[in-house]
Amino acid sequence: MLALLILSLLASAYAAPSHACTKAEDSPIDWRPKANETRVFRVGHDRNSGREIHVTIPPDFGKNSSEPAPLILAFHDKEMLPLELASASHLSDPNINRNAVVVYPLARNDTWQSDIVVRRWRKNIEQPEYADDIAFVSSIIDDLGSIICHDTSRVYATGMGTGGGLVNLLACDPALSTQITAFGIVAGGFGGRRHAPIWETCAPGRSPVPMLEVHGDEDRILPYFLNEWESAKRRRAVPAFLDEWSDLNGCGEPVGETMDARDATGTDVKVTKLSSGGWVSEGEAYNGGAWRLAKSCPGINGTAPKIEFKPGERLSAHDPEHFTLLHYRLKGFGHGWPLLRLKGADRVFDTTALLLDWFKIHKLPIHLALRVTPQTSTMRVPVDQAAAAVEAIREAGGDVQNVLKDAGDAARGANEGDDGADVADDADVDADDGADVADDADVDADDEPEHDEL
Numbered sequence: 001m002l003a004l005l006i007l008s009l010l011a012s013a014y015a016a017p018s019h020a021c022t023k024a025e026d027s028p029i030d031w032r033p034k035a036n037e038t039r040v041f042r043v044g045h046d047r048n049s050g051r052e053i054h055v056t057i058p059p060d061f062g063k064n065s066s067e068p069a070p071l072i073l074a075f076h077d078k079e080m081l082p083l084e085l086a087s088a089s090h091l092s093d094p095n096i097n098r099n100a101v102v103v104y105p106l107a108r109n110d111t112w113q114s115d116i117v118v119r120r121w122r123k124n125i126e127q128p129e130y131a132d133d134i135a136f137v138s139s140i141i142d143d144l145g146s147i148i149c150h151d152t153s154r155v156y157a158t159g160m161g162t163g164g165g166l167v168n169l170l171a172c173d174p175a176l177s178t179q180i181t182a183f184g185i186v187a188g189g190f191g192g193r194r195h196a197p198i199w200e201t202c203a204p205g206r207s208p209v210p211m212l213e214v215h216g217d218e219d220r221i222l223p224y225f226l227n228e229w230e231s232a233k234r235r236r237a238v239p240a241f242l243d244e245w246s247d248l249n250g251c252g253e254p255v256g257e258t259m260d261a262r263d264a265t266g267t268d269v270k271v272t273k274l275s276s277g278g279w280v281s282e283g284e285a286y287n288g289g290a291w292r293l294a295k296s297c298p299g300i301n302g303t304a305p306k307i308e309f310k311p312g313e314r315l316s317a318h319d320p321e322h323f324t325l326l327h328y329r330l331k332g333f334g335h336g337w338p339l340l341r342l343k344g345a346d347r348v349f350d351t352t353a354l355l356l357d358w359f360k361i362h363k364l365p366i367h368l369a370l371r372v373t374p375q376t377s378t379m380r381v382p383v384d385q386a387a388a389a390v391e392a393i394r395e396a397g398g399d400v401q402n403v404l405k406d407a408g409d410a411a412r413g414a415n416e417g418d419d420g421a422d423v424a425d426d427a428d429v430d431a432d433d434g435a436d437v438a439d440d441a442d443v444d445a446d447d448e449p450e451h452d453e454l
């Protein structure tokens, strides 16, 4: 009886997105999106200082009201415009992406909150103000969510270069890491959040957090390893970034023997069991054109299922749905969004296809997708997940009303907590500025040899 009552409560909340999703009264965006449209908006409650976003609506948008669209946030690199990322990545190409809405936000003054490398080669250019991109991204999801009616269990973030650094910051954020399902970074630059390095304040609100990274080993803008003159306090090299996410995802250390296996593409890989009960697979992919690392980890508190792997078994049964960490190191590739045939490879390395597959296999755990957002108070997940939702809520305490209320309070609390931390960060800034200028000068001199008058 109780279960039935809960189910019917949920069923009304799961009505077709056009009904479940009602535009918030104070939403700054006034729009009824249609398939194939592209629009530019300003997000934020002050229209004049609002931040610019470009939104592309895919061809299948609204075709099936039981399947709300996934939402992909795509963050551009330095010296790149939002639509340049759209053309480099083909993420909004209707032949590649039929159903996901893609949002391309514009960095303020070409600088994301996570940037460390601030180009100062023209001395008359002031150091740009860092914007609060965490708040910006939260309002994109809230404001746009009330209009797009996207699937709240399928919100993804990708970024290239410094935009990838921001994606890392989002994954480290206690609140956004529970709203964004999976993360995919291309040629990322992993730096500090102003003066506190990201890795010191990295506090994802869930574990594991699915993380994909692709990086050329000849990237000269954001090199795979640190340059000799670079301090590990300023930027994380890719191997350190991978180690940190391995820890945050509760992967543990390799234990026991390394076994020979084959991955889903028939590539020979070495598989080693991890102390967490997960496993790591490593191998040359694309006929040696890339090195692939994949980890399957149960999470800090062991929340994700552990996958048992037996010697000689083909990996495909577990591949890649259970990967929590996936990385490709591309041989001979520089800084960019890879779509090419790597040296010696028999097929094209297609970053966009890889990324869309990565996003497709990850869904936010249902108890997180069922959040009550402060603005809209609506829940949106596909109809077929209703039963799982009931189960999740019962496991979490059994009372639908209270669970939903708590979720709303938690979301609000996390936002307020974050604001407080920001104010504190800002207060510290001036004292450290001098040291930073010196660091930045170092970075730029090597980063941009053609401008090395510093």
Ligand SMILES: *[C@@H]1O[C@H](CO)[C@@H](O)[C@H](O)[C@H]1NC(C)=O
Residues within 6 Å of the ligand: 035, 036, 059, 094, 095
């Ligand atoms: C959207 O574009 C596709 C081609 O990519 C076309 O088949 C479809 O009819 C268009 N839909 C609308 C509503 O214009």
Ligand SMILES: *[C@@H]1O[C@H](CO)[C@@H](O)[C@H](O)[C@H]1NC(C)=O
Residues within 6 Å of the ligand: 064, 065, 066, 067, 382, 383, 384
């Ligand atoms: C619409 O989506 C639902 C849920 O995924 C699915 O069961 C149904 O077959 C879809 N309908 C059409 C016409 O594609």
Ligand SMILES: *[C@@H]1O[C@H](CO)[C@@H](O)[C@H](O)[C@H]1NC(C)=O
Residues within 6 Å of the ligand: 108, 109, 126, 127, 128, 129
């Ligand atoms: C940064 O951007 C803001 C608003 O977009 C602008 O008013 C300001 O002058 C810029 N500052 C710098 C140092 O570029």
Ligand SMILES: *[C@@H]1O[C@H](CO)[C@@H](O)[C@H](O)[C@H]1NC(C)=O
Residues within 6 Å of the ligand: 204, 205, 206, 207, 300, 301
């Ligand atoms: C793990 O469990 C502890 C104790 O229940 C909790 O405080 C912590 O937040 C959990 N961490 C994650 C990442 O879920």
